[in-house]
Amino acid sequence: MTKLLSVRLVAILVGLGFAVAALWAFVVGAYNAATEEVAPHLPYEDPMDLSWSFDGPFGKWDHAQLQRGLKVYDEVCSACHSLKFVAFRDLEQLGYSEGQVKAYAAAKQVPGIDPNTGEATMRPGLPTDYFPSPYPNAVAAAAANNNAIPPDLSLMTKARGNGTNYVASLLMGYQEPSAELLEEHPEAAPGPGLYHNPYFPNLNLAMAPPITTAGQVTYDDGTEATIEQMSKDVAAFLTWTAEPTMVKRKQTGWPVLIFLLFATILAYMSKKQIWAAVKPKK
């Protein structure tokens, strides 16, 4: 009995110790919060709420849009950004034929080895090759971009919260900082080599506006290439590169859920029937 009592006594003392330590930290924190000034967050904006063909549980790819987005990546983004997890063969999923993919790959130069000399060389791509990086290595990428390495875009829309909307908003969002913003946050003025964008968390990024003029890309399907159109198309394309299986995933989900719904209803009915004998009658 005395032994048990002592266990609880020790527990009470230990508990009080932790509680006092936590409350002491609270008091110190409250004092600091009241006396010290906290640097306010820079007011960046949440991405625009745009609508996409692949939104929601029934969403599907818009193949024409993905093909347009590929063209924007090809002619604009690929100058600096790699797409290393995407192979040319994957492009058949965008509605291209095998022959078109072969021709597309062959037009790209990828690193290879000269079969006669064994020296490093460039060769035309094959469908099994992956999108080549614009730079031979990270040091070259940093050197060419003021030390800011352009990130790989394969997973970009999954690597940012609300990624598809974020990419599209960022591409459309370049603008001069407003006078009110600079008045309130003088530190928000873009430094040398930086560009203001309200959708970027610290408001200034090293990427120069990539999409600047309407008609920068000439679409094959005759769609008018506005800045908004190009930004959205490439964001949709990058959503596909980030998760090419997204639509298949949603389409697989429905039969699974419908099957489970029926199975669960049957399980409920058998449970009710089995328990009927021992449940008290109301």
Place this chain on the structure above:
Amino acid sequence: MSFPWARQYEPKNAVTKFLDEKLPLPRLVYNAVGAGYPVPRNLSYFWNFGVLAGFFLVVQIVTGVVLAMHYAANAQVAFATTEHIMRDVNWGWLMRYAHANGASFFFIVVYLHIFRGLFYSSYKAPREMIWLLGVVIFLLMMATAFMGYVLPWGQMSFWGAKVITGLFGAIPLVGEPIQVWLLGGFAPDNAALNRFFSLHFLLPFVIAGVVILHIWALHIPGSSNPTGVEVKSESDTVPFHPYYTAKDGFGLGIALLAYFALVFFLPNALGHPDNYIEANPLSTPAHIVPEWYFWPFYAILRAFTVDFLFVPAKLMGVIAMFASILLWFFLPWLDKSPVRSGHYRPLFRKFFWFGLIPAMIVLFICGGAPAEEPYVMLSQIATAYYFLHFLVILPIISNVEKPEPLPYSITEAVLGSDKKVVKGENTTPAV
């Protein structure tokens, strides 16, 4: 080990008779989860989560073994092989999403299982050993989940590994050598990734072993029940099969609906976007946060922001975080109230619903939030309450509380009176 009225296994044909003589596995199953295990007749749906936890352990082992066939634990290629699974392996995306969300569901059902144990004091005699083994399982789960999250070698994998192994660095004198020894280097790299993979593969089977002990220990006193009154007679129980197999089947259906809704339609909702960025030791993420199921304990870790007496703040946080779980080992000896169920304990119930549950919610929110005010201050108050609740309030209220009257038996609680039972009127379940 079971009630005298438990049904006896009778092998019916030549094969089962042969088996029963040589290796009585069917008998074991019959007595464990078959008609040979009498269970209180009044269990609520809160008693479903043990079976569900076992189910999700199996899901994790099956999907995990398949993933391990395609994954390479090497810092150079780990991120790329994870993407290879997502893109090129047939149904690889399904395996990976099922595994990542399976971990979340394993924790959801285990937290509900622990909640049940805390409200109904399932840890009290004669079930102390079941509870102790359960805490061991939970600790093993935490270690396994932490190491699993490192394997994709994304930004949160890397920085999570760095922060968590850094906790050991807070130990005075030997801290840093221990941290280097754990990681196999000065920072997380190939050595750490390899050993985490090895242990992540091993520990689930250790968990499965402790689960067997947990169930074994359960079958000695039998299941607890919502009244907390022990089984008195045959009319208090029903055979596990078909009554609870049917009820668990329905519960499993509901759990699977929720699980697959997440897997197929919101597979990344519980993850962090930063883990789709490849690990980069030179770029620290803005906010390093663990997976959601660690948030309450992460909040306790970060609540200790100032040195206390001679203990540095960081060490204090580490001790408190480990203590917050280890103290569960002592619950059977801290809460001495003879009444088990929270339904009959007015004072306990108030502290539970208006103290512990809000504190846990606050800790959960603060653990996922950046280390800023007001989150830090809120987590400090909630942390103080957490320790007071288990170590001070629980031992004291078991002395001062006046419990409400208990029903005479489970049968009385279900039927209103136990007399009919004695006469044997429509109470012996027909199987």
